[in-house]
Amino acid sequence: MSIETSSDRSFGDVRDYRQAAVSETKDLLAGLKSGSGGLSSEERRHRLADCGLNETTVRQTTAWGILLRQFRSPFVYLLAGAVAVALYAGEYVDAGLIAVFVLINTALSFYQEYRAEQAVRLLRGYWRYDVTVLVDGQPTSVGSERVVPGDVLRLAAGDRIPADVRFMSADSVTVDESMLTGESVHVEKSCRTASVEPQDYFDAGNVGFAGTSLLSGEALAVVFATGRHSSLGLIVGLAGRSASSGVFEREIGSFSRFILKMVGVTLLVIFLLNVVLRGWGNLDQMLLFFIALTIGVVPEALPVVMTVTHTRAALRLAAKKVIVKRLSAVDDLGSVDVLCIDKTGTVTRNELEVSVIMADDPERCVILSLVGSPAAEGCRSVGNSFDRALRSFAGQRVAGEAARYRQVAELPFDPDRRRGSVLVEDPDGGRRLVVRGSPDEVLELCGRVGEPIELGRWLEREGLAGRRVLVVAERAMSSGCETVSVEDETGLEFVGALSFEDPLKDGAAAAIHKAGQMRIQIKMLTGDAREVAGAVAEQLGLVTDPSEVITGHEFDALDAGGQVEAVGRFVVFARVNPEQKFRIISLLQQAGRSVGFLGEGFNDVPALRLADVGIAVENAADVAKDAADIILGDASLSAIVDGAEIGRRNFANVIKYLTVTLAANFGNFYSVAIASLLVPFLPMLPVQILLLNLLTDAPMITVAADAAHPSELRRPNHYDARQVILMATVLGVVSSAFDFLTFGVFHGLGAEPLRTLWFMESALTEILLIFSVRTAGPFYRGPRIPPSVSWIMGVMAVVCLVLPYTGWGHRLFGFVSPHPWQLAAVLAIVAVYFCLTELVKLRFFGRKRAYSGDR
Structure with a gap:
């Protein structure tokens, strides 16, 4: 037995499993400056200092990182700017109200994502383990994270392999490599030197890979690659270059920028027209007025609505043993139209049983x-x-x-x-x-x-x-x-x-059938053989002919155009490696598809990071859970499909909020802005605009708890900014028309009565608009309104009607008490508005056919 020590820190560069597979054991040991008895304790200390811990992780998320992530939104930037301008103008109450929205959103998002991250860290702790290493020729228990190149390991059945190793001796050794290759059946290993370099992990018969486990036998093996230099590390390196922002984040960001540009241009035009007509004499009051208009038109409660809907969805998913790490991943799951899954452990049980x-x-x-x-x-x-x-x-x-x-x-x-x-x-x-x-x-x-x-x-x-x-x-x-x-x-x-055979999981076929009904295409990306993958796909109903399978080798042999065609044509990909999975998902995304990927091995990390929604199972490799957006407590396809349904319900509610608030805000924005050019006084005071915004936002936030029509769950959702803007603009024009009708009826009464009655009309029409827009069909055929939504809407309507008659309303907001005939006129205008809004909505959706079956 020999024990190697060395003062030369360059102890070899045998880090590739292909090279290790064709190297004789003695040559490999010599290249690693090691011996059959392993390393000395002193040499191990030096190498640990040089190489670092044998750990690989996709990212370390700190509490500060999670907190800062909550502020990366164009709407948050705008609201922060509005707070600064309001403070500069001395409007401290207004600044405080806006800041409250920002802080509530930040606190809720931070709490949910931090709690999810803590759960992941707890799960990661279960994967710490010890290995037996020959140190100074003696078996010694060492933490897996402290293994170094040149260590000789003594492995037995049940042991996990902590790094890439070359077997020096192997007695009846079989290894479970499903975490690496996706292959569900054990792999036999030997210590014989390979005659030719293996082309893939599947072919490396004398190499053990980090994260795989011995099922039987005993072995001595020398470590040749640890940490980022191992096969696991190379895969994670690819993952580091493949991070993809979610569909929700991309689309809502684009939507936000469009709104901000449109509002900015409109405000500039109105401001310049006011200066041309009235000059610079009342600039301070005009500045406050336009600040209030800006706050009034921007849907500042959107972050709160999104956080509430996402948190509710996360709690519902938690009841199904699903951990949501990134809140917006709930919406992304609802937008998925292609779900890429492995076979082993997802639709099959990952345990063989005797068949015939x-x-x-x-x-x-x-x-x-x-x-x-x-x-x-x-x-x-x-x-x-x-x-x-x-x-x-x-x-x-x-x-x-x-x-x-x-x-x-x-x-x-x-x-x-x-x-x-x-x-x-x-x-x-x-x-x-x-x-x-x-x-x-x-x-x-x-x-x-x-x-x-x-x-x-x-x-x-x-x-x-x-x-x-x-x-x-x-x-x-x-x-x-x-x-x-x-x-x-x-x-x-x-x-x-x-x-x-590896039998299908109970409910797997039903889940795939439900996915088809929801227009989610399932694609199987597996390391199993062609015959196995094809047979399972046929049982699941994914293919009618089990030969409709393409292997990773066949996929690589295609030119660029052929690969694009293949990812669209085939639903079963067999014997695929991490790079091929990465390429398949990338091509699907380039074709405009929203891709979800379910993985569990460290070979899946690049695909998990690239996918629009990365999903891992609880017993997945640490790095896979780190890379995922969602973690399943049970590797059930049904949980994913149910999650997609919850995500679509979220989407429907956020769209309701956006449509209602933008339609109402656009209507009020244009009405008040244009009216400011027609009368010698401000048609609505800044504090009244802010109060209107606050009172109508409260019921709109409850939309997060609203029910969704079944037709809204039948297809993947995408934020179509143009359709939302078009719908909001059409309804905004209707709202503006009735605002001007109110203006025409009451402008002769003077400034205070006009402001009061216009405030009441605007508030009531916004609340009623929620009833209309919550369904694409007639309002009375929509889903049942949750009691919490009805209660808050009723309370806000009463406040809008009663406040102008109170002393507080008079002193704080400049209202006057309307005469009964004036109140009756307002209610009549509101009723006609609601009827016309219903007709316009039905006409709009009838032409757009945005929600098939709900017309």
């Missing part, structure tokens, strides 16, 4: 299959997926029969031989050799097979169905035989064959 047995004596076939398992003796193994399926299928009685066989000697499974053999003593004292393995290998060793043609057809059918097949054979051995060799594996008698 082809044998003259099925029970004996199962017994000998169990006898031939290394796990039968309980030694060095937690059992691979085949053995677990066999034990589950056998039941206690058959397992009891298998336990009566005593294992004498074993010839472990070898990836090159693709079979394993066990010498056993049967209950009668006879010695028998039991061989299990690949059909191609084991059948060649059998002297005869009962019905070879029928067996061949059965094997073909099972292969087309995507099932894995295990063949069992035996031969009698001499009574004194104590050892077994490869030469003994001849003249075997065929016992039977068993096929295994």
